[in-house]
Amino acid sequence: MLTEPSPGERLAAALRRSPIHVDPSLASALPEAERRKLIAKAGKAPAPVFVVLVPLVQGGTWTDGEQLATVVHDRLGRDGIFITFDDDNQDLAAEEWGGDHQAADAARAVKFDRAMDDTPLAARLSRILDLIISGKASQEYKRVSDELSERVKKIRERDAPGTASEGDGGLALPLGAAGVAVAGVAGLLLWRRRRMASVSREDNGLLMPRTVFATASRASEEQLREQASREVIAFGELLDESSTPATGERARTLMTRALDAYQAAGKTLDAARGVPDLAGVLVLVDQGRDALASAQAAAKGEPEIPPIPLCFFNPLHGDATTKLDWRPIGSRKRLHVRTCRDCARTARQKQTPDVLLDHRDGRDVPYYEADPTESIWAETGYGQLREDLIHRILRGDLTRE
Numbered sequence: 001m002l003t004e005p006s007p008g009e010r011l012a013a014a015l016r017r018s019p020i021h022v023d024p025s026l027a028s029a030l031p032e033a034e035r036r037k038l039i040a041k042a043g044k045a046p047a048p049v050f051v052v053l054v055p056l057v058q059g060g061t062w063t064d065g066e067q068l069a070t071v072v073h074d075r076l077g078r079d080g081i082f083i084t085f086d087d088d089n090q091d092l093a094a095e096e097w098g099g100d101h102q103a104a105d106a107a108r109a110v111k112f113d114r115a116m117d118d119t120p121l122a123a124r125l126s127r128i129l130d131l132i133i134s135g136k137a138s139q140e141y142k143r144v145s146d147e148l149s150e151r152v153k154k155i156r157e158r159d160a161p162g163t164a165s166e167g168d169g170g171l172a173l174p175l176g177a178a179g180v181a182v183a184g185v186a187g188l189l190l191w192r193r194r195r196m197a198s199v200s201r202e203d204n205g206l207l208m209p210r211t212v213f214a215t216a217s218r219a220s221e222e223q224l225r226e227q228a229s230r231e232v233i234a235f236g237e238l239l240d241e242s243s244t245p246a247t248g249e250r251a252r253t254l255m256t257r258a259l260d261a262y263q264a265a266g267k268t269l270d271a272a273r274g275v276p277d278l279a280g281v282l283v284l285v286d287q288g289r290d291a292l293a294s295a296q297a298a299a300k301g302e303p304e305i306p307p308i309p310l311c312f313f314n315p316l317h318g319d320a321t322t323k324l325d326w327r328p329i330g331s332r333k334r335l336h337v338r339t340c341r342d343c344a345r346t347a348r349q350k351q352t353p354d355v356l357l358d359h360r361d362g363r364d365v366p367y368y369e370a371d372p373t374e375s376i377w378a379e380t381g382y383g384q385l386r387e388d389l390i391h392r393i394l395r396g397d398l399t400r401e
Contacts, residue, residue, distance in 0.1 A: 007061050012075035015050050023054040034122035041129045046101050048080030049132070051125065056089050064211045069095035083107065083128065092124055102137035103128075104226070109141040112148055112233055145233055151240045152262060206238060206293035207305070208286045213318035216282060221275055224316075228272070228281040232265050235285045242292060254295035254304075257390065261288025264393035271399055276358045276367050276377050279315045280398075283382045284390065286310060312337035312384050313347075313366075314356040320384075324348075328368070337384050 005013070014021040019042060020035050030053065042049040052072055054062055062068045065084035073082055079098025086093040091111045094103040106128045110116050116124055131137040208231065216227055239262055265284035272278050287307070294304035311317035312324075320338035326347055327334045343353035358367040358375065372379035376389070376397045383389040392398075 006075070008071040008075040011052055011054070011072050012077075015052065015072070015076055019049060020051040021053065022051075025055065026053055029053075029121045030125075031122075038122065038125055038129065041126060041133075044133050045081065045129060046132070046135075047096070047099050047103075048078060049083065049129065050076070050080055051083045053085060053121075056085055064215065065093040066095060066215055069093075073097055081132065083125065086111065092128060094128065101132055102135070102141075103132055105141040106131035106137035108230060108233070109137060109144050112237055113140075113144045114147075148233060148236045148240060149266070152236045152259075206242075206289055206296065208282075208289050210318055212282065213310075213316060216279075217314075217316045217318075221278070224275060224278045225269075225272065228269055228278045228285075231282060231285045232262070232269055235262055235265065235288055238289070238292060242296065248299055251295050251299040254291045254298060258288045258292035258295055260390050260394060261285070261291060264288075264390045268393060268398055274359060276356060276375070277398070279356060280377055280382065280393075283310055283315050284393065287383065287390065309338050309384055310382065311340040311343055312368075312381055313339055313343040313353040315382050316356065317343065317354070335381075335385070337381065 011021060018035075019039060020030075022030050022035070038051070042051075050072070052068060054068065056062050056064060056068070065086050068084050069082040073079070073095070081094055081096045081101065081103040083092055083094045083103075085091070086107075092107050093111075094107040096103040109131060110124050110127050113127075116127060131140055212227070212231065216224055219227060239259065261284050265281050265288065268277055268284060269281045272281065290305060290307040294307075297304050309320045311320045317340040320340060322339055322341050322344035324337050324339050324344045324347060325334055326337055339347070339353070343355075346353040355366040355368075357364040358370050358377070360370050360374075367375065368378050368381060370378040376392055379397075380386040380389045380392065386392075
């Protein structure tokens with residue numbers, strides 16, 4: 001009895017016929033003439049190149065580019081460079097097996113290069129191939145990353161204390177660590193605690209895609225570092241494209257938080273020495289993007305986006321959807337935290353959840369058991385035990401050991 005080939009096997013078979021496969025629903029985005037040009041150019045690459053363009057749908061057969069590339073590579077049985085859509089079905093991503101030809105950096109460079117905004121799909125694929133062939137993809141990725149950071153820096157300088165944006169009635173947006181303190185930690189506490197109107201988080205492009213955590217939870221430290229870097233850059237791009245709300249104290253306070261979260265995430269990434277710090281980068285980006293989404297909503301007079309923290313036991317698990325009254329082993333103090341469903345279920349069964357470990361004094365311990373005077377993550381529970389995580393990072397608490 002013949003068995004039906006799997007989706008991955010069907011794509012692998014298509015790539016054996018042609019190194020570029022485009023789903024029929026997307027055929028018009030990459031005409032046949034453009035495909036032939038790209039195939040010719042790919043022949044000059046230092047490794048085999050396979051382009052697999054199929055829709056990525058949450059809950060569907062293919063949910064993210066890495067999953068797609070991994071399955072197709074396995075079914076094809078050939079190493080090389082696999083170019084797919086990124087999570088949003090618009091940008092492109094690249095995975096590579098059997099070498100390091102800077103393919104991932106080539107895709108990221110094109111994604112964040114403003115000169116490539118709104119260019120046709122064929123042009124972006126061609127540019128990725130050019131960078132791979134030239135061997136300068138990482139150099140170009142660094143250039144566009146530095147350019148992005150400079151643009152965000154100018155946003156902060158433009159709205160620094162003492163300057164007034166047009167239409168703001170002379171009120172300046174206070175930025176930076178001092179700005180957070182002056183704007184009022186109490187105001188930020190209110191933001192975290194207030195019960196906002198029920199607003200769906202689905203399909204809000206300003207929020208961090210939840211597929212990030214499906215990838216992060218199984219990544220190596222090196223892969224997690226790359227992912228954290230991508231998320232910081234993507235957040236910076238959103239900030240660069242978002243206008244600072246000119247009216248409304250609430251909107252300005254939230255925009256301050258978003259900009260400070262970006263700065264804190266960048267500082268944490270630069271100083272990161274292991275997985276706990278890299279998880280912290282994602283926490284900070286997640287908090288910042290929540291604040292940015294709410295700032296834009298508040299500026300329009302719409303309800304703010306209800307923030308959802310990440311799992312207390314391990315932020316890489318994703319959303320903390322369950323409240324838990326929990327007492328750490330050896331402690332009399334009970335903590336009120338939010339966790340993912342799996343960790344909550346395990347903890348309620350008096351078992352140890354799949355916690356994020358920190359290497360301290362020659363051994364691995366749950367991150368929250370580290371000395372809080374030496375670990376900002378243990379002290380704050382990644383922002384769940386204290387409300388001023390961003391402020392503490394900006395004032396230098398991450399490197400106080």
